Amino acid sequence: MGEVLPGPVPAVERSRLAARRRRDRWVDLLLLLPGVGFLALFLVVPLAQVFLRSVGLALIGEAGHFTWDHYRQFWVEAQYRDGFFFSLWLGVASTVISLATALTFSALMQVRFPGRLVVSVLYKVPLVVPSLVAAFLILSLVAPGGILARLVAHWGWEWPRLVYDRWGWGIIFVLVWHNVPFMMVIISAVMAGIAQDINDAARNLGASPWEVFRFVTVPLSMPGVSAAALLVFIQVFGAFAVPSLMESAYPLALPVIMQTEMMDRANWALASALGSVLTIASAIVLFAYYRLVQGRESPAR
Amino acid sequence: MRRLCGLCAMLVIGLVVVLDPSAWAVNPVGGGGYNVQAHIDLRGLTRANFDAVVTPAAKAQSNVVFYDFADTLCELLAKEVDEWSRSTGIGVKHVCVDGDVATQQLIAEKQAGKPASADVFFLPNNNVRLMTGAGLVANLPLVDLLPNARDVDAAVARESRGYLHGGTALPFHRNQTSLAFNGQFVPTPPETLDALAGFAKGHSGKVAITTPGRGGSGSGFLESVLLALAPQCRKDLYTYGISNAQAADIAARCMPPVLAYFQKIKPNVTFTNGNEASVQAVANNTAYIATVWEDDLYTLASKGLVPPSVHPFLLKSGQVGDGDGMIILSTTSKLEASLLLANFLMGDKVQIDKLEQTGSRTARIDLKTRGQIPATMAPFLLPDAMYHERTETRINGVVSDAAVKIFVQQILR
Numbered sequence: 170m171g172e173v174l175p176g177p178v179p180a181v182e183r184s185r186l187a188a189r190r191r192r193d194r195w196v197d198l199l200l201l202l203p204g205v206g207f208l209a210l211f212l213v214v215p216l217a218q219v220f221l222r223s224v225g226l227a228l229i230g231e232a233g234h235f236t237w238d239h240y241r242q243f244w245v246e247a248q249y250r251d252g253f254f255f256s257l258w259l260g261v262a263s264t265v266i267s268l269a270t271a272l273t274f275s276a277l278m279q280v281r282f283p284g285r286l287v288v289s290v291l292y293k294v295p296l297v298v299p300s301l302v303a304a305f306l307i308l309s310l311v312a313p314g315g316i317l318a319r320l321v322a323h324w325g326w327e328w329p330r331l332v333y334d335r336w337g338w339g340i341i342f343v344l345v346w347h348n349v350p351f352m353m354v355i356i357s358a359v360m361a362g363i364a365q366d367i368n369d370a371a372r373n374l375g376a377s378p379w380e381v382f383r384f385v386t387v388p389l390s391m392p393g394v395s396a397a398a399l400l401v402f403i404q405v406f407g408a409f410a411v412p413s414l415m416e417s418a419y420p421l422a423l424p425v426i427m428q429t430e431m432m433d434r435a436n437w438a439l440a441s442a443l444g445s446v447l448t449i450a451s452a453i454v455l456f457a458y459y460r461l462v463q464g465r466e467s468p469a470r
Numbered sequence: 471m472r473r474l475c476g477l478c479a480m481l482v483i484g485l486v487v488v489l490d491p492s493a494w495a496v497n498p499v500g501g502g503g504y505n506v507q508a509h510i511d512l513r514g515l516t517r518a519n520f521d522a523v524v525t526p527a528a529k530a531q532s533n534v535v536f537y538d539f540a541d542t543l544c545e546l547l548a549k550e551v552d553e554w555s556r557s558t559g560i561g562v563k564h565v566c567v568d569g570d571v572a573t574q575q576l577i578a579e580k581q582a583g584k585p586a587s588a589d590v591f592f593l594p595n596n597n598v599r600l601m602t603g604a605g606l607v608a609n610l611p612l613v614d615l616l617p618n619a620r621d622v623d624a625a626v627a628r629e630s631r632g633y634l635h636g637g638t639a640l641p642f643h644r645n646q647t648s649l650a651f652n653g654q655f656v657p658t659p660p661e662t663l664d665a666l667a668g669f670a671k672g673h674s675g676k677v678a679i680t681t682p683g684r685g686g687s688g689s690g691f692l693e694s695v696l697l698a699l700a701p702q703c704r705k706d707l708y709t710y711g712i713s714n715a716q717a718a719d720i721a722a723r724c725m726p727p728v729l730a731y732f733q734k735i736k737p738n739v740t741f742t743n744g745n746e747a748s749v750q751a752v753a754n755n756t757a758y759i760a761t762v763w764e765d766d767l768y769t770l771a772s773k774g775l776v777p778p779s780v781h782p783f784l785l786k787s788g789q790v791g792d793g794d795g796m797i798i799l800s801t802t803s804k805l806e807a808s809l810l811l812a813n814f815l816m817g818d819k820v821q822i823d824k825l826e827q828t829g830s831r832t833a834r835i836d837l838k839t840r841g842q843i844p845a846t847m848a849p850f851l852l853p854d855a856m857y858h859e860r861t862e863t864r865i866n867g868v869v870s871d872a873a874v875k876i877f878v879q880q881i882l883r
Contacts (some may be wrong), residue, residue, distance in 0.1 A: 248683070248878050314754030333743060418681035418741035419882035429684060432570045434871065435600060 200280050216448070222441035251420040253446060259337055259422060261405035263344040264398050270345065271352035272394065275360055276382055278353070293350050298345045301410045307343050308332060308414065332415045337422075339415045352397040360386060360392030392462070399458045403451045423447055438465035499609040499636035506608040507802045520617050520813070527806035534807045538796065539569030542645065542769050542828045547592075547815075549650040550823065554661040554814050560807045562871040569594040576603045580801065590811055595630040596793045596867065598639045608798040608805070611637035616809070618816035621836035625863055630795050630867040634709040640816060641794030641833035643824070644762040646791040646861060647690025648852060649784040650749070655758040661786045663698055663731060669759065677739040678748045678757035681882060682874040685745040687761040689874055690790045692728070693865050696873060699727040700788035707865040714808040714868060722870035725880075728873070732881045741882060752780055764852055768829025771850040782852050784860040791861045793833060831857075 221227035225236040243249045278289060295303065310316050311331045318328035363386065371381045375381030387394070412422035421429075423443055431440035495516050498504045506514050520570045538547050544566040549675045565588070572763065573593060576586050577600070588608065593601065601607050602696075613619045613627045614637055626641040649666075651659040660666040670677040680688030695711060697704065703724035712720075721821060740757065742748045749766055751757035753776045770776050796815065800806045815819065821832040821841045832839070843851060864870070 180666070246875070246879075247883055248875070313756040315752065319661075333747070413743075416743055418683070418743050419878065421683065421743075425684075432568075433596075435570060435596060437575075 170422060202392075213453070219441045219444050219448075223445045224442075225438055232357050232404050233438075236252055239439045240446070242439060243442055243446055249419070249423070249426060249443065250315055252426045252443075253414075255337065255435075256406055256412075256422040256423040256447070257450075259340055259408065259412065260402045262337075262341050263348060263405045264402040266341065267345045267348040267352055267401055268394065270349045270400050271356055271397065272390075274349070275353050275356040275390075276386055279360055279421040283329075288358075292353060296350045296354070298347070300343065300408075301414070303401065304343050304349050304411045304414045307339065307346075311339070333417045335419070337412065340412050340422075343411050343415065344408065348401045349407070352401060355397040355400075356390055356393045359390045363389045363442055395458060395462060399455065402454060404411075407447055479829050485797075492813075496614045497743060498632065499611050499638050503549060506610065506751065506798070506805055507779070508802060508805045510806060512610070515615060517615055517617055517620060520615060520809075524806045524809050528560060528810040529558070529803075530805040531807035531879045534560060534590065534811055536560045536562055536564045536811065537567045537572050537591040538564060539567055539572060539591075539593055539724070541566065542591075543643065543824055543830060546824055546827050547820075550815075550820050551811070554811070558810070560756075560810065562811060569703040572840050573597045573600060576601070576606055576799070578668065580604055580606055581831070586799045586801040587804075589799055589804050589808045590796065591799060592642055592794065592796045593639075594813075595639075595792065595875050598630040598635050598795055599633040601797060602633075602635060602688045603637070605686075605802055606797075607635070607638050608800045608802070609636075609638060610809075611813060612640045612797065612809075613637035615817055616640070616813040618813050618818075618834075619832045622816075623833045623835050626793055631768075631792070631864060632868070635709065635795075640812060641645065641793050642796040642815060644791060644793040644831035644833050645829075646782075646784075646852060646857065647687050647789050648767075648781050648784055648832065649691075649759055649760060649763045650752050650762045650767050650780055652752055652757075652777070653781060654777070655755070659781075659783045663695060663787060666759070666785070667731070667735045667738075670735050673758055674738045675740055676756075676758040677735070677753040678742050678760035679739050680745055680748045680761045681741050681743055681878075683878050683882070684743055685748070685761075685762050686792065686883065687745045687748060687766070688741075689870055690708075690763075690792070690864065691761045691871060692877055693870055694785065694787070694789040695728050695731060696724060696865065697753050697783070697790070697862055699837060700724040707869055708863070710761070710866055712866070712868065717866065717868040717872045718875075720869050721761065721876055725781045725873055725876050729876070729880050732877070736881060749776070764865060765829035765831070768847070768850045772827065772829075772847060776850070778846075778849065781849050786854055786860065788862040790864045791831075792864050825851075827861065853862060 211228060215297070218227055223239055225233045227233065243253070274292065278285070278292075298306075306427065308315065311328075312318070312333075313330065315328075321328055331342075365383060367389070368381055371385045372378075406423065407424055407425040409428060413425045413428070416422060417426065424447065427440045427443045427447075430436040430443065486613045495514055504859065509530075512522050513840050517525055536547075536551060537543055541546075548564045548566070551562050551564045554560075572591065574586070576588060581604075591601075598607070605719075613622050619627075622641055626644070630641075632638050644819070647657070655673075656669070661667045666677070670851060673769045679691060680686075682689040693707075697707065697811060703720065706720045706724065709720075740751070742751060742760075745800055746765055748757070748760040749762050749770055752760040752762070753770065764782050767776060767780070767782055771780070796812060798812060802808050816834070820835060821837055822839060824830040825832060825839055826843050828848070840854065
């Protein structure tokens, strides 16, 4: 029995189909409009404006001309370059320390122990404390002239410099304090999804608890680990409030320099160039992350 | 004979009128016509007839919007303006704004062809140039018109940080960079830069200097050291209208003795990351001497955050002071009410209240402030004699920025 082929579509039917396709296209566009419009209005337009300002165009209150000078200035003048590397250092150090801490505690939180529920609530407390408040808390506690410094002064001891230091350890401490619970929420959720059978199998095959953590738990948690690390890094890399309060006189974090250039010196073009550099660097990290994730996912498929 | 006497009398009256500046009508700053819409004849307006001419027209206006950028003065000015509004019947909306954001907003409104959101703007002095360039400043020489501006210090009447505006920006607020010492640890504060270096050496880490990159008390101190140690550069430091490259040349030529001084004291001083950190350092005994803004110190002291043993002082070689101005927007449709408000703000009451409550100095040299400050607060202000003897005008901002860059590179880095 041969298959019955559909006959030629009548002209009326064809035009009706074409009209429906056109209408569907408009409906698609209308449905996309809120999302795309939002992105265009609140992301693309501001970013484009920042970039145009950074190259000397679209400046407010003065005639502009195209120039790469502000990017050159960023690279040639040490304070801007050092500011970039200081922000990078804060991002990397905070992320690494937060990650190590969050991984350890997330793994521990998979173990059942008395009071686990209380601990699981308590560790989330820093999530509801704004980082600026955390910075004030730390400052009033450990800054020169803070509570602890005054306390040890009674015995004639000199309190060590834990904030306003060149390497930004005070800043890193606050950022780690704030970001560890954030990372733990993500990583714990991923770890909780790992089947207990896999861990049991590894133990049955003679792996020690450390080996199970190292060779089973961590690799299987990598999607959560990498996402948490990426989010924390990008957030810390562009952090303004905590560095502004707790950094030393030099180097200054790049967002702090941006603010000074913009608000104190009305140098919007340079501030925009510095902002563009921060954005591009974050985009590169994001791109590297997706490449990394893709690379890991491909063999598994 | 009678005719001759009459002629003489007319001549004398004429001479008096001509010689009394308050009787002169003023011309638009920069020549040409006035760039602001008025309901009175501006060409006939003088300091002498100001109240008589302006008040009737002003009383017919309302909803004047007053932008105020100074967070330390915001609360006080809101109260003063409210009282004035109730007594005159002229409605005023007092808005506390961020100075730079408001400047950008007003310029953007102008560029978009929209009426400006404000009529009067108390703005950062750095922005007077930008606002004038955007055509937003009414070209009225306010210092020559307002009765309450008759005794404004000539040194600050017509320029803002090197920008010659011709009197369109009223010097409403003056402030002074200074050093503060804690009398508990420093019985006699050092009077010279050498003595300061000696003190720092004897009390390592107890002198706090604000980084010039992030605080006016630091860049002010750098300018003061520059003026003291490079006197041959004084003329260049006060030369305005120069390019960034010229400013960089001047800074490079004048900074070596300054850098040598800071290299010498660097091991013994602490650089802080802002004005507040320096005030805090001297307030909590972390430092015995610190660079501060006089009004910052005063404001914190008025809230009980500074011990009574802390006092400001100026070095013998002088330290620079600054200030911020007030303009009337060229786009205002309530010029007369704005003029009346600006005159009120330059009046005795507001000028004394702001000194008493926030340490904000006045630019009016004849205003009697002695005895107006409570005895408990007076020690947090510089003694008048010291202030008048040792205050210096800030140098050209572009040169200052260039000097800060060199400082950051050579000293802080």
